[in-house]
Amino acid sequence: MGGSSSRPRPLPLLVEEPWLQMNWEDRESDLQFINNYKPKGEGQEKFRILLHGPVGAGKSSFINSVISILESRICRRAAACNTGQGSFTREYQSYRIKKGNQDNEYPFVLNDMMGLSNVNRRYRRVHVKDMKKVMKGHIKDGYKFNPESTLSNTDPFYKQKPTINDKVHILVSVFDANTANLLGNSVVETIQDIRDDATELGIPHVVVLTKIDEVCPETKKDVKNACKSKLLQEKVKDFSKLIGIPENCIFPVKNYHCEKKLNHDIDALILNTLRHIIEIGEEYHSS
Numbered sequence: 001m002g003g004s005s006s007r008p009r010p011l012p013l014l015v016e017e018p019w020l021q022m023n024w025e026d027r028e029s030d031l032q033f034i035n036n037y038k039p040k041g042e043g044q045e046k047f048r049i050l051l052h053g054p055v056g057a058g059k060s061s062f063i064n065s066v067i068s069i070l071e072s073r074i075c076r077r078a079a080a081c082n083t084g085q086g087s088f089t090r091e092y093q094s095y096r097i098k099k100g101n102q103d104n105e106y107p108f109v110l111n112d113m114m115g116l117s118n119v120n121r122r123y124r125r126v127h128v129k130d131m132k133k134v135m136k137g138h139i140k141d142g143y144k145f146n147p148e149s150t151l152s153n154t155d156p157f158y159k160q161k162p163t164i165n166d167k168v169h170i171l172v173s174v175f176d177a178n179t180a181n182l183l184g185n186s187v188v189e190t191i192q193d194i195r196d197d198a199t200e201l202g203i204p205h206v207v208v209l210t211k212i213d214e215v216c217p218e219t220k221k222d223v224k225n226a227c228k229s230k231l232l233q234e235k236v237k238d239f240s241k242l243i244g245i246p247e248n249c250i251f252p253v254k255n256y257h258c259e260k261k262l263n264h265d266i267d268a269l270i271l272n273t274l275r276h277i278i279e280i281g282e283e284y285h286s287s
């Protein structure tokens with residue numbers, strides 16, 4: 001017995017003061033902001049959010065989470081996949097979200113881009129070129145990406161004269177929060193190239209980190225612990241350095257991936273992230 005023989009106490013996983021500013025009671029006001037949002041650009045009816053990132057990062061699940069909350073029921077419209085490399089999104093697809101019972105739609109559109117994997121230099125070059133065409137609004141819905149060649153400007157899926165509603169208004173890189181040190185150099189360089197193209201085109205860029213429940217047992221227990229989780233804070237810092245993006249442009253979320261019912265706190269974090277995505281996009285385009 002006695003102090004010297006007792007086992008060292010494990011270090012606490014949570015810090016005293018939250019490092020992430022998040023008011024969990026903002027769910028309703030964020031939802032109201034999203035419900036009232038109208039794009040401000042001239043002739044602009046759509047605000048286009050382009051999601052890209054590695055296969056399995058949680059892009060489809062993020063889209064499903066947003067649709068689930070706004071349509072008030074768990075939705076599996078964007079096929080999420082846990083079978084690894086086998087089947088994943090190849091098609092360029094826009095997700096529109098119904099608003100209320102009428103034929104109304106929300107003015108923002110979520111686009112899912114083909115997943116990025118550790119592929120060779122040639123494929124990466126094709127991917128970066130396709131991404132640039134997507135960001136400029138040249139690629140039509142339903143186009144099946146070909147990893148070996150970029151969409152030609154004579155193809156029927158190539159839109160010759162994109163309008164403000166076709167172009168991308170914000171680029172969102174989605175990562176599994178647990179993978180900062182697993183991403184190959186080729187993936188990181190590809191994302192940096194895409195980020196450079198976005199900057200050149202005047203498109204802002206943010207990061208969404210998913211699977212925060214798997215980062216830390218305290219966040220798994222209660223998603224509200226994200227704000228005080230040391231492990232999650234480290235992940236945000238790691239991604240900030242890796243991608244070269246400020247920490248305040250990185251948004252951690254827990255997606256709906258296996259839940260059967262909606263949950264107030266999961267909703268709050270996703271809605272807050274969506275609100276920031278819209279605000280950053282608007283700010284960038286109005287300045």
Ligand SMILES: Nc1nc2c(ncn2[C@@H]2O[C@H](COP(=O)(O)OP(=O)(O)O)[C@@H](O)[C@H]2O)c(=O)[nH]1
Nearest residue numbers: 056057058059060061080081082211254255257
């Ligand atoms: N634990 C956990 N799993 C998630 C989360 N988001 C997605 N997943 C799982 O991760 C896997 C890949 O997700 P998916 O949305 O298909 O990724 P995508 O390839 O980027 O579209 C699926 O098995 C999802 O159920 C999350 O926040 N937490």
Ligand SMILES: [Mg+2]
Nearest residue numbers: 059060079089
């Ligand atoms: Mg997917």
